[in-house]
Amino acid sequence: MQEDSPGRRGRARITAEEYNHSLGKLLSTKRRVKPNRKAAFMAAFPVKASPRLHSDEEGVSVLPLKEASVTHPEHSKTATTDETTRAELKSPVEVRQKLQVFVRGLLLPKTLCLHLDPETSVAALKKRVELESGIQSQDQRLYIGRNFQLSELLSIRNHGIQQDQNIKLRVGGLLGGGSLEDEKSRSICFSELSDVPGRSWKRLARQLGFKEGQLDQFEENYRGDLHEQIYKMLDAWWKKQDNPADAPEKLRDALQAAGRADLASQVPGIAGTSFDIEQCARELAAHYRETMKVTTHPKEKHMAREMDDMYVNLQLLEETNIPSPVSSSETEMQAETVSQSEHLKASNRARCIPDLPKSQPDKEKGLHVQKISLDSYKDMLVLKSNRLLIRAEAGYGKTTLLKRIAYDWADMKTKGDQTENQQQSEPTSVLERYELVFMVEVNRMGKKFDIIDAIFSQILTDSKLKKRDLEQYIHDNPERVLILLDGADEISLQRVKDAQCKNGIDLKGVLSFKSLKSCKVIVTSRQKTANELLTMHAHYTKINIVGFDEKDRQKYVRKYLANFQSDNQNSFLEKVNASETLRSLAEIPLFLWLMCHTWAAEGKLPDQITNLFGDTIQLLFQHKESKETDEQVSDTETHVSKLGRIALEGLLDPNGEKLHFKEDEIDSEDLEMFEKGCDVGLLSKRRKCQGLKTVSHFSFIHKTFQEYSAAVYLVDLSWTDRQAFDQYLSRIFHGNVESVEYVLRFCCGLKGNAAEVILQRIGDLLKQNELNKSLHRISMLLLFEAQSESLVKYFVETAKVEFPYELQGSIKKVVLNGNNLHGLSQVNIDPLPSLHTLDLYRCGLQNSDIGAIIRLLASLGDVKKVHLTDNNLHSNVAKALAPFLR
Ligand SMILES: Nc1ncnc2c1ncn2[C@@H]1O[C@H](COP(=O)(O)OP(=O)(O)OP(=O)(O)O)[C@@H](O)[C@H]1O
Numbered sequence: 001m002q003e004d005s006p007g008r009r010g011r012a013r014i015t016a017e018e019y020n021h022s023l024g025k026l027l028s029t030k031r032r033v034k035p036n037r038k039a040a041f042m043a044a045f046p047v048k049a050s051p052r053l054h055s056d057e058e059g060v061s062v063l064p065l066k067e068a069s070v071t072h073p074e075h076s077k078t079a080t081t082d083e084t085t086r087a088e089l090k091s092p093v094e095v096r097q098k099l100q101v102f103v104r105g106l107l108l109p110k111t112l113c114l115h116l117d118p119e120t121s122v123a124a125l126k127k128r129v130e131l132e133s134g135i136q137s138q139d140q141r142l143y144i145g146r147n148f149q150l151s152e153l154l155s156i157r158n159h160g161i162q163q164d165q166n167i168k169l170r171v172g173g174l175l176g177g178g179s180l181e182d183e184k185s186r187s188i189c190f191s192e193l194s195d196v197p198g199r200s201w202k203r204l205a206r207q208l209g210f211k212e213g214q215l216d217q218f219e220e221n222y223r224g225d226l227h228e229q230i231y232k233m234l235d236a237w238w239k240k241q242d243n244p245a246d247a248p249e250k251l252r253d254a255l256q257a258a259g260r261a262d263l264a265s266q267v268p269g270i271a272g273t274s275f276d277i278e279q280c281a282r283e284l285a286a287h288y289r290e291t292m293k294v295t296t297h298p299k300e301k302h303m304a305r306e307m308d309d310m311y312v313n314l315q316l317l318e319e320t321n322i323p324s325p326v327s328s329s330e331t332e333m334q335a336e337t338v339s340q341s342e343h344l345k346a347s348n349r350a351r352c353i354p355d356l357p358k359s360q361p362d363k364e365k366g367l368h369v370q371k372i373s374l375d376s377y378k379d380m381l382v383l384k385s386n387r388l389l390i391r392a393e394a395g396y397g398k399t400t401l402l403k404r405i406a407y408d409w410a411d412m413k414t415k416g417d418q419t420e421n422q423q424q425s426e427p428t429s430v431l432e433r434y435e436l437v438f439m440v441e442v443n444r445m446g447k448k449f450d451i452i453d454a455i456f457s458q459i460l461t462d463s464k465l466k467k468r469d470l471e472q473y474i475h476d477n478p479e480r481v482l483i484l485l486d487g488a489d490e491i492s493l494q495r496v497k498d499a500q501c502k503n504g505i506d507l508k509g510v511l512s513f514k515s516l517k518s519c520k521v522i523v524t525s526r527q528k529t530a531n532e533l534l535t536m537h538a539h540y541t542k543i544n545i546v547g548f549d550e551k552d553r554q555k556y557v558r559k560y561l562a563n564f565q566s567d568n569q570n571s572f573l574e575k576v577n578a579s580e581t582l583r584s585l586a587e588i589p590l591f592l593w594l595m596c597h598t599w600a601a602e603g604k605l606p607d608q609i610t611n612l613f614g615d616t617i618q619l620l621f622q623h624k625e626s627k628e629t630d631e632q633v634s635d636t637e638t639h640v641s642k643l644g645r646i647a648l649e650g651l652l653d654p655n656g657e658k659l660h661f662k663e664d665e666i667d668s669e670d671l672e673m674f675e676k677g678c679d680v681g682l683l684s685k686r687r688k689c690q691g692l693k694t695v696s697h698f699s700f701i702h703k704t705f706q707e708y709s710a711a712v713y714l715v716d717l718s719w720t721d722r723q724a725f726d727q728y729l730s731r732i733f734h735g736n737v738e739s740v741e742y743v744l745r746f747c748c749g750l751k752g753n754a755a756e757v758i759l760q761r762i763g764d765l766l767k768q769n770e771l772n773k774s775l776h777r778i779s780m781l782l783l784f785e786a787q788s789e790s791l792v793k794y795f796v797e798t799a800k801v802e803f804p805y806e807l808q809g810s811i812k813k814v815v816l817n818g819n820n821l822h823g824l825s826q827v828n829i830d831p832l833p834s835l836h837t838l839d840l841y842r843c844g845l846q847n848s849d850i851g852a853i854i855r856l857l858a859s860l861g862d863v864k865k866v867h868l869t870d871n872n873l874h875s876n877v878a879k880a881l882a883p884f885l886r
Contacts, residue, residue, distance in 0.1 A: 101161060103142070105169030108133050118157035122150040129169060141476065143168040151518040152479050153433075154384060180251070180267070181244045189267060190238075193255075194230035200258055201230045207254035208237045249468075264475075275469035277435055280460070281413055284436060287459050288410035292403040292439075296560075296593065307407045312556045314397050314589070315546040316374040318383065374543070377405055381430045381482075381520070385541035387513060388522045391530040392545035393701045394620060394681020395590025398524035401545065402484040405431070405522075406439040409482070434520075435480040436473075442507070443490035449499045449507035451483065471505060478519035483510070485521060489529035489679075493536070512536045528678045528685035531696075547587040556589070560596040572599050581609070581704060585616070594619050608785050609742075610749020613708045617682065624680045637712060642673045643682070644713020647706045651740055652731050659703060663696040674698045682709075704742060711746030718754040725754070733761055741778050748786040755786045815839040822846055837865045845871040850880065857884040 103112040103125075112132050116125065126137035142150040144167055150159055161167070170192060180186045194201075205215050210233065222228040241247045252264040293304035294311055374380055380388060390398050409431045431437070438455050445454040452471045456463065474481050485507070496507050509515035511523065511533065523540075525533055534540060548556060554573060561569045576582045576595065582605070586592040594616055598605055606612045621636045646666065650658035663685075666674060677683035682705055683698050700706040717725040732740055744762075748755040762779045769775055812834050822844040838860070845853070845868065857863055863885055868878055 099156065099161065099163055099165075101156070101165050101167055103129055103167045103169055108135075108169060116156060118161075119155045121152065121155050122159070123152040125150075125156060125167075126152070133169075135169070138477075141170045143170065149478065149518045151386065158384065180238070180248050186238065190231050190234040191227075193234060193263060193267075194227045200260055201226070201233070203258035204230075204254055204260065205233050207257045208233075208251070209240075210237070275473045276465065277473065280463075280465055280470065280473075281436055283460055283463055283465070284438070285410035285413040288406045288437075288439070289414060292407035292410070294400055294403075296597070307404060309562075310559055311400065311404055312548065312552050312559065312589075313376060314401060315549055315552070316377070316380060317544045317546055318372045318374055318380070319542040319544055320370045320372065371544070377401060378430045380522075380543055381405075383541050385539070386518060386520050387537070387540045388520075388543055389530055389533060389540040390522060390524040390543045390545060391527055392524075392547075393526055393588075393684050395588050395623065396545040396547050397589045398545060399486050400589070402439055402486050402522065402524060405482075406437055406484060409434060409437040431482075433480065434482040435477065437482045437484065439484040439486065442485055442487045445491075445507065447495075447499065449496050451505045451507060451510065474505060474516065474519065478516045481516075481519050483516075483519060483521045485510075485523045488523050488525040488533055493529060493532050497536075508536075513539070526678070526681070526684065531685075531687045548589060548592060549587070553586050553592060556592055557596060560593070561600060564600070572596070572605075575605055582612075585702065585704075590619065590623065591616055608749050608787065610746050610785055613704060613746070614749075617705070617708065620681045639673065639676065639680070640682075640709045641712045641716045642670070643677055644709040644711070644716070646670060646674075647700070648710035648713055648728065648743070650706065651710055651743065652728075652736060657739065659706065660697040660699045663698065666698070707740070707742040708746050710740075711743045711750060714743065714747055715750045715752060715754045718752065718757065725757075729757065729761065733765065737762070737765070737778060738774060741781070744778070745781055745785045748782045751786065751788075755782075755788070758782065759786060813837040813839065816843060820844040822849060835860050835863055837867070838863050839867045840871065841867055842870040845873055847872075847874055847877050850877050853881060854884055857881065 097118075098115040099118055100113060100115050103114060112129065114125070114128060116128075122142060123137070126140045126142065129135065129140055129142075130137045144150065144159065144161060144165060150156075150167070180189065202215055205218075215233075218229045218233050222232060237251075238247065241250075248267050251267045255264045255267070292307055294307060294309075295304045296310070390401065392398055412431055438451075438459065440451060440454045440458060444458055445451075446457070452467050452474075455470065456467055488511070496511065499506065499508060505515060510519075510521055523533065530542075553576070557569055557573055558566075561572065572595075576586050582595070586595060595605060595612075598612075598615070606615070617640060618636055621639075646661060650661065661674070663671065674683060675685075678685050678698070681701065683700055685696055685698050687694050687696050700709070714725065714728060717728065732744070737744065744758055747758055759779075759782055762775070762782060766772070766775050766779055813836060816839065820843065821840065838857075840853075850873075853866075857866070866881060866885065868881075
């Protein structure tokens with residue numbers, strides 16, 4: 001054992017031999033750590049039974065403390081081979097060879113040599129160090145390599161720690177009054193900093209105001225001892241400080257400017273400051289309990305319901321990439337769901353919602369996508385990854401999910417204050433590990449994208465707490481903090497990348513895993529930006545929100561319509577379940593909310609689908625406007641119409657219906673509208689691998705929205721460019737009527753010119769194909785959608801009128817006035833329970849038509865009145881109808 005290096009101050013003695021040993025090892029092992037660490041993380045991916053669950057929580061073996069032995073380095077065995085370590089990584093259960101690791105740090109009386117089971121959690125390791133050193137485990141920060149902080153949630157194997165690896169111990173933030181003014185704290189800080197900067201120390205020195213000549217002098221005076229050169233430089237800088245209170249900030253700024261922002265957190269704070277964590281938690285909890293509600297009006301944020309009264313569980317899928325069994329040259333990735341495959345099937349319904357992404361950014365090529373359904377957000381929080389990306393299109397409930405987490409945490413904190421040892425519900429118990437939870441709206445962050453600033457401007461608005469102290473606390477206790485970043489899609493990621501955030505914790509660093517690596521961060525984003533985010537760092541754990549399944553829908557309806565009788569709730573559910581379109585829309589919380597809202601206000605859902613989709617699109621635009629971004633949201637109809645040309649061309653594509661549009665095939669003007677469509681939530685954008693290239697594709701979030709846009713465009717054309725309108729109609733009536741049925745229905749619902757032309761043409765077609773049942777059905781739907789008495793004339797000459805099933809339900813009156821109904825051999829209308837009145841004024845009815853009228857009344861059910869004025873009927877014949885009226 002040799003004497004201490006002169007640079008080691010303010011602590012018990014460490015021998016130079018240890019110092020050299022650690023430094024040498026650290027550098028020489030560094031290169032080997034990475035691939036193995038990666039392998040360890042890959043091994044921990046949820047490919048097997050349930051390795052997603054954290055070992056401490058879920059009973060994966062953790063070596064009992066007594067099994068970890070302590071020896072001094074000079075007595076220790078030398079390194080095991082890399083091969084052995086790899087073997088441990090490959091089959092952790094079979095091979096349980098212990099790892100020898102060295103824990104060293106300035107506050108330790110001596111370097112600790114521990115023999116640990118690879119499955120030992122970092123939390124258990126800290127306890128071990130506490131026993132040996134007396135340093136409380138919650139104050140310990142353990143690092144490997146160049147400042148990679150170990151997470152308590154993982155085991156040492158998970159971190160890829162190898163035989164003989166050095167683990168560095170620092171004491172967290174010197175929170176208990178540590179400051180640069182305090183000689184011991186300063187000495188520790190300078191000594192720690194002198195260990196790490198390496199070649200960046202000259203940059204740091206320049207930032208601290210030293211000239212080249214002075215740097216040469218330090219080198220000259222302490223030749224061969226880099227640690228001492230840096231230490232002396234820092235000491236010299238300190239002695240020049242007139243105002244010691246400003247010094248910590250200056251040093252942090254200099255570290256950041258020198259490209260070592262990662263070290264800024266090691267600079268202790270100002271003398272006398274201590275962060276009141278209890279106070280901070282109380283303020284956060286009060287804010288969340290007050291504000292975290294389920295919004296029930298797209299514009300009026302104050303119209304919201306209490307979380308417990310309105311929140312319904314969402315279906316979540318974790319998406320993991322595992323090495324593909326197929327060759328990596330495959331361009332399309334395969335998707336597999338491990339459980340609850342019905343959710344996936346539901347989301348991939350053929351007509352309604354475009355498929356979940358099957359392809360991923362390039363790096364993931366050759367990987368197999370495995371989707372694992374999660375029971376609740378608790379499953380998501382226990383995943384090992386510290387960066388979770390929640391992806392879903394507009395209105396699927398991303399924000400609401402984060403609100404729920406923040407609310408549950410606040411609830412737990414508040415109840416915990418009231419009743420000690422109270423049993424928490426399952427999902428909330430996982431939140432216990434977080435002292436602080438921050439929910440930040442990304443689009444309300446300042447230009448610098450400083451998370452601390454955002455916390456103070458969005459949550460702790462009236463707080464007396466100091467930003468600096470909070471920042472220090474987060475840096476020192478990252479694993480006790482949960483950060484929820486909502487709406488990464490609502491800002492330009494380029495702006496985030498370009499932002500200059502000198503102090504604080506910046507969004508760029510957090511999103512790209514550069515800072516707060518061991519802090520759990522959950523980011524939400526729509527699909528379009530999610531892909532971009534993955535280019536900042538590919539190792540996010542991806543969570544997809546699938547929306548509501550049938551049970552969730554029922555729960556939602558019972559909650560939303562809580563003031564209504566259960567019969568009423570049931571009839572709403574029946575109505576929704578009866579239509580495939582409504583059912584698939586109801587999987588998206590935003591749209592289910594709209595339907596419930598309409599039902600509650602009007603006692604029915606709009607009979608015409610045009611109204612329903614018009615309102616839904618309007619809601620999407622309002623939902624976007626409510627986000628208070630600077631961006632101007634354009635007029636709904638204009639925007640939708642501008643998307644319509646490509647939408648219609650896609651539906652009429654001679655090579656088969658096209659629901660995905662390649663970015664590079666869209667001209668720049670239309671592209672802008674498509675991008676905006678994504679912002680509003682009408683479209684989504686995804687990346688797909690095509691050979692070596694990655695191409696972005698747009699698709700409408702629901703096929704029916706593509707049809708609606710196409711219809712709005714067609715109706716516009718009927719006014720502005722009649723020739724183009726006629727050409728499109730010719731294409732449609734040339735064998736496409738059935739495939740674009742919804743476009744025609746929307747056109748009729750949007751009324752005007754287009755409705756009349758379309759109904760006339762379909763009437764003509766029907767005359768030529770009287771027996772075509774499908775055409776009958778469509779024509780009646782169009783007629784119904786148009787809601788125009790005058791247009792009935794195009795159909796009544798046909799022998800058989802069959803009303804569509806959509807007429808069932810709440811129709812009270814059918815008006816067929818002015819149409820020539822004479823000679824009808826058969827009129828088929830399914831029973832309409834609510835039908836009250838049938839108006840048949842001036843319908844050219846004669847005595848011989850009485851049989852058809854009676855059959856009609858009998859089939860309708862409960863008609864109370866028939867108006868037959870101005871027909872050629874004998875009064876006795878009219879009286880004969882009386883028994884058929886109720
Ligand atoms: N889990 C849920 N329980 C009850 N209602 C919900 C739930 N999730 C969403 N909603 C309803 O749907 C609306 C839209 O949800 P939310 O704003 O969370 O969607 P989002 O995915 O964040 O959308 P965007 O991408 O536009 O930000 C909410 O205001 C709420 O009324």
